[in-house]
Amino acid sequence: MTNKYYLGVDIGGTNTVYGVVNQTGEIIFQGNFNTKLYNEPIELVKDIFKSFQNFSSKNDIQIKGIGIGAPNGNFNNGCIEFAPNLFWGEMIPIADYFSNIFQLPSKLTNDANAAAIGEKTFGGAKFMNDFIVLTLGTGLGSGIYVNNQIVHGKNGFAGEYGHTKCNESSRQCTCGKIGCIETYVSARGIVQTYQEFYFANKGKMPDKEISTKQIYNLAVDGDSIAIETYSKTAHILGNSLSNLINILDPEAIFLFGGIANAHPLLIPILKESINNNVLPILKGKTKILPSQLLNKNAAVLGSAAMWF
Ligand SMILES: [Zn+2]
Secondary structure: OOOOEEEEEEEOOOEEEEEEEEOOOOEEEEEEEEHHHOOOHHHHHHHHHHHHHHHHHHHOOOOOOEEEEOOOEEOOOOEEEOOOOOOOOOEEOHHHHHHHHHOOOEEEEOHHHHHHHHHHHHOOOOOOOOEEEEEEOOOEEEEEEEOOEEOOOOOOOOOOHHHOEOOOOOOEOOOOOEOEHHHOOOHHHHHHHHHHHHHHHHOOOOOOOOOHHHHHHHHHOOOHHHHHHHHHHHHHHHHHHHHHHHHHOOOEEEEEOHHHHHHHHHHHHHHHHHHHHOOHHHOOOOEEEEOOOOOOOHHHHHHHHOOO
8 A cells, every 4th residue: 555645734723733644543753843933824834834844854755745634624625713822814825825835735624623523533533434533622622423424513613612601600611601511511610610619619719720720639639629520521511412412423532632631431321411401212322432543643633633
């Protein structure tokens, strides 16, 4: 089998990571740049091109196309639109920048879709036609496959699951609305829940800032406030996912992203609250699984996988 290579690029608010990927999902070359150092996105694209050319000339490897994952990346028009963590303007034609500089075809999608495409191509969803990947990190995103196709939607913004409403409805979301599930099921949301339980139990706020990883470690060590925090988070997510399961009847829901490393704690509670809320005919049908690409460079793999 002749190897075909594609460039996968993951543009984040802090870091941009890129890599050359072959069809078996190996990243044979990888690099990164600090996104914040670039006032103009085209300068970032030029630097990625120089870095790739340097690698390509030494190794005699040619790529056939470029896949880009970015927050608010719109597959339909190739533009990053109104991304809150990037400061390059409202509409950035990033796919055109890559195509012009590399003289190769480029595709763009958002980071959660890239994770789902990566799971389908290289991870646990290889043989599934209907599944959802939840990206649990700074925010909450989702990539949705129906009938073996990723759902982009009319405007390219399908899958904004994090901004659907949950029963707990008092927190202000970064999108400007109140009560989005992301205000509970995200790094920021989990820390806030921990602080609220801490205050209710101890009558004061914690002395130091705390991360979701530290809260998870506390929960594993038996800390009741940390256990309560993850339990509440999983119950809110499970209740909400039962709506999604009733609508889409997916074969599996994969948990991906930094917070998904807490899956031993999350998954049993998720299953319980899904089964308490889903239609009886769908009870126990949807698998809840950790991503098989957890802790791999899934964003780069998924972005490149748009071509496989
Ligand atoms: Zn929101």
